[in-house]
Amino acid sequence: MKEFLMIFRNEKREGGAAPSAEQMQLVMQEWQNWIGGIASQGKFVSTNRLYSEGSTLLPDGTVLDGPYAELKEVVGGYLIVKADSLQAAQEMAKGCPNLKYGGNVEIRAVMSIDQDVKSKAFLAEK
Amino acid sequence: MQQDVVSQLFKTEYRKIVSVLCKLFGLEHMEIAEDIVSDVFMLACETWGLKGLPENPTAWIYLVSKNRTKDYLKRNNLFREKIQTEILKRSSADVELELDLSPKNIEDSQLQMMFAICHPSIPSEAQIALSLRLLCGFSIDEIANAFQTNKETINKRLFRAKEKLRKDDIKIEFPAASEITGRLETVATTLYLLFNEGYFSTHKDVKLQEKFCLEAMQLTYLLASNKATNYPFIQALLSLMCFHSSRFEARVDEDGENILYEKQNEALWNKELIERGKSYLYRAFEAGQISRYHYQAAIAYWHTHRADSTEKWxxxxxxYNHLLQIEYSPITALNRTFALYKVQGKATAIAEAEKLKLENNHLYHSLLGELYTGIDDGKAIAHFEQALELAKSKADKKVIADKLSDFR
Known part of the structure; x- marks a missing residue:
């Protein structure tokens, strides 16, 4: 089985009322139920949520506050899963609560360090 | 009858005497310790079979162990001199080469022995196997069973671990403060397995190896009440054990048959153990990292509320969602799916259950049988029948057969 990274993106929220504690809890439970379902198949690797504050460094030395200001979307978190194929990982992603709230899920195959080293060795030989 | 007493004593006393002997001889001579204790138990079997049980079987075992040790040292002069020199190196006092089976020495020897066995130079799986063998007197079969592997693998694992202990000259002593956390985790896993072996025993039809569990609890309690080892995950583990043990009395009927959770007499649940479990759990959550034992204990806490409620499930x-992210196991996955059924209904749970791919597990089919009941009885019966075929223990088979008879 290979590892796949799921990146959860949402549109940046501008203004609007903050969700209540109960709403937050319900959303958390939805996420946990989805991730729990993946974990109960033995396919969970790791996950984290990201705070909205942060900064972005540009090559010219500029530091931008917050996640990349020019993009409309922010990354809210990620999940790494084990799956046989990209297709299988896509199937898993279908239940992701992010989709329900207008966000999207980007799925990428993870390249292990091992493969990385091999490709570097290959380049050196040439 | 005698056989039962001997095997029960073996489970509780074997590791105590082996620990004390290993501490006296040094770990490199553990085979001699094992031989002496095995010999004592064999003698107990023979003697008690002929003459009946002595008044105090434990005292008998201790006395004979002491004598056998003396005999062994008398017969093996070279070995005695070697041991004596080693002991003199360790302490200046002239130590009598006698087996000290006082409660204090038993306690210290066992704890130190656990740490010695759970040494970082030995692979964690081998540590557990070695602990189960030396500290708990598990048979190779039982250990192989617990690890779901075969005897040869376990024998090899044990042999390599013993060689390593010898080669690295590992002493029976408390580890340095900086090493304690890591080494304590392996000790905790071993105690957890020991407790489960008693609580979910599959080796006897319906045998509550209460004493077995109590021994595991006592060792955990030793760790929980020792300042150097009093970690939150140890408190959580002890809490888990308390909640489970609270149902000991309610779990068995007069004929020694197992009573399922749903059918137990709640009045028989041990309130004191539940309260103790709660206070250990509060302490466990007070500080530090959340371990798998925290989640397991918290789940066990909710099971001390019998009535179904949305809040409970x-x-x-x-x-369970959190626990599975720390550690996957088929049984946790199945239990999580059962909880999902209680919260979101059968249809959702069936869809999730069928993704689990545990076709060779009888509990998987029992769960699907349960979920399909009333939705598609044909499928329910097919799953229960498959569960019956896969189940190994008589007790498991009986539970499934009872479910099947409900359809007729």
Whole structure:
């Protein structure tokens, strides 16, 4: 089985009322139920949520506050899963609560360090 | 009858005497310790079979162990001199080469022995196997069973671990403060397995190896009440054991048959153990990292509330979701799916259950049988029948057969 990274993106929220504690809890439970379902198949690797504050460094030395200001979307978190194929990982992603709230899920195959080293060795030989 | 007493004593006393002997001889001579204790138990079997039980079987075992040790040292002069020199190196006092089976020495020897066995230079799986063998007197078969592997693998693992202990000259002593956390985790896993072996025993039809569990609890309690080892995950583990043990009395009927959780007499649940479990759990959550034992204990806490409620099952489901992210196991996955059924209904749970791919597990089919009941009885019966075929223990088979008879 290979590892796949799921990146959860949402549109940046501008203004609007903050969700209540109960709403937050319900959303958390939805996420946990989805991730729990993946974990109960033995396919969970790791996950984290990201705070909205942060900064972005540009090559010219500029530091931008917050996640990349020019993009409309922010990354809210990620999940790494084990799956046989990209297709299988896509199937898993279908239940992701992010989709329900207008966000999207980007799925990428993870390249292990091992493969990385091999490709570097290959380049050196040439 | 005698056989039962001997095997029960073997489970509780074997590791105590082996620990004390290993501490006296040094770990490199553990085979001699094992031989002496095995010999004592063999003698107990023979003697008690002929003459009946002595008044105090434990005292008998201790006395004979002392004598056998003396005999062994008398017969093996070279070995005695070697041991004596080693002891003199360790302490300046002139130590009598006698087996000290006082409660204090038994306690210290066992704890130090656990740490010695759970040494970082030995692979964690081998540590557990060695602990189960030396500290708990598990048979190779039982250990192989617990690891779901075969005897040869375990024998090899044990042999390599013993060689390593010898080669690295590992002493029976408390580890340095900086090493304690890591080494304590392996000790905790071993105690957890020991407790489960008693609580979910599959080796006897319906045998409550209460004493077995109590021994595991006592060792955990030793760790929980020792300042150097009093970690939150140890408190959580002890809490888990308390909640489970609270149902000991309610679990068995007069004929020694197992009573399922749903059918137990709640009045027989041990309130004191539940309260103790709660206070250990509060302490466990006070500080530090959340371990798998925290989640397991919290789940066990909710099971001390018998009545179904949305709050109960929603909490249990969330706890299982978290537990599975720390550690996957088929049984946790199945239990989580059962909680999902209680919260979101059968249809959702069936869809999730069928993704689990545990076709060779009888509990998987029992769960699907349960979920399909009333929705598609044909499928329910087919799953229960498959469960019956896969189940190994008589007790498991009986539970499934009872379910099947409900359809007729």
């Amino acid at each position: 929603e909490n249990i489901l969330q706890l």
